[in-house]
Amino acid sequence: MFQPSSTTTRQSIETIERINNENIRLHDDIKRLRHSLKINEEENNSLQQQLEEIRNQMNNKDVEIKNFHKKLNELEQQLNEAHHNKQKQDEKFVNFDRQILFYRDENEKLTRELNLYKERLARLEELYRQLENQHNKYRQQTFTNDNNNNNNQRINPDYNYNSAMSLNIPTSREYGHFTLIKSRYSSSTMNTTNDNNTHSIPFTSDGSQNLSNQNNSPRSLNKMNDYINEKNCSSQFYAPPSRPLYSPIQVSSNRNRIDQMPVRDFNDNKIKQSEELEAKFDDLLNKKRDLESRINRIPIRGLTTADKQLLGLLEREIERVEQQISSVKLELRKMNILRTY
Structure with missing residues (x-):
């Protein structure tokens, strides 16, 4: 009886020891788990702090991004305004270039007109000198004819030797x-x-x-x-003398007469006609310049129907004036006032 009880006791002791060891082990595991839990809590706290810091940083970054968006919008507006101003300046520069070209063309036209006026003046001076020389020649001929007439009136030769000599x-x-x-x-x-x-x-x-x-x-x-x-x-x-020096002489006995009045009238008419043509030529050039300046004042963009009609009317008027200028130039070239090239 004593034997079996001892074995049971021994088994129970072993069981108790085993349970104790298991409890000790479990207690150690619990301690270790508590320590790990504490560590995890600390890590969680640190992570939570980091998350809060990250959230704050994200909020700050969001604010900065919003500010950057505002600045970007402002810069875009400034860029659009600068682009619009650049377009306006480009249009102004284009208008300035057109005005410069127009003034350059006007300067060239005025230079050509000045050269034409100089040539015309030289031709008129040459024509005046020719007329003056012709007038002097006619006046000398008139004087010689007057002297001849006086000599013929004073000396009447008797070719038949039958007429008596008259005494004064x-x-x-x-x-x-x-x-x-x-x-x-x-x-x-x-x-x-x-x-x-x-x-x-x-x-x-x-x-x-x-x-x-x-x-x-x-x-x-x-x-x-x-x-x-x-x-x-x-x-x-x-x-005083009874007649001017340039008046035509009277009919002489030998019927020799030089009549310079038709020549003078012809030259006067020619000079008057040339002056009228030159005045007409200048008027047509001024009219053409006025029409071109009116065309240049019409804007290029955004033409209305009235502007288009006015532009067509001005262009047709310029063509008509150019035809008149070409006809007047032809007449002036025929009169040797303008060059033929």
Whole structure:
């Protein structure tokens, strides 16, 4: 009986020991697990802190991203404004270039017109010199023809030797006029004869001489004749020429006449016609420049129907003015005022 009980006791002791060992092991496991739990809690706390920090950083980054978006939008607006301003400046530069080209063309046109005016002035001066030389030649011919006419009137040769020679005997009026001038403008004396005795007395024209001196004078004139001669003296002595130097001469006995009035009229008409054509040419050029300036003032973009109609009308008007300018140029070239090239 004692044997089996001992075995049972031994088994129970072993079982108890085994349970104790198991409890010790479990207790150690519990301690280890508690320690690991503590460590995990600490790690969780640290991780939670890190998460909070990360959340704060994310919030800050979100704020920064929002600020960056705002700045980006502002920069985009500034970029659009700069692009719009650049387009406006480009349009202004294009308009400036067009104006520069227009002014350059106008300058070239004015230079060409100035050269044409210089050539025209040179041609007109040359034409004036030719007309002046021709006028001088005609005047010399007129003078020579006048001299020839005077010579022909003074000398009438008798080819048949049958005509009598005519003597130019002065009349009593002319002789009295001659003696009157001599007595008024000089201190000459007149000789009187009295029974072959010659003596000198001063001559006076106021009729203060006595009757014997009047009867013994070389000329016998009454008081009326002396008065007429004395009255007409100054007018005949200072008489201006009866005709201008350029007037045509009268018909001579040999029918030689040079009539320069038609030539003068022709030259005057030619000069007047050239001046009228030049004035018309200048008016047409000014009209063309005005039309071109009106076309340049029309905007390029956004043309309305009225602008298109006005543009077409101005272009047709410019074509018509150019045709008129070409016709006037042709007339001026025919008159040797413009060059033919």
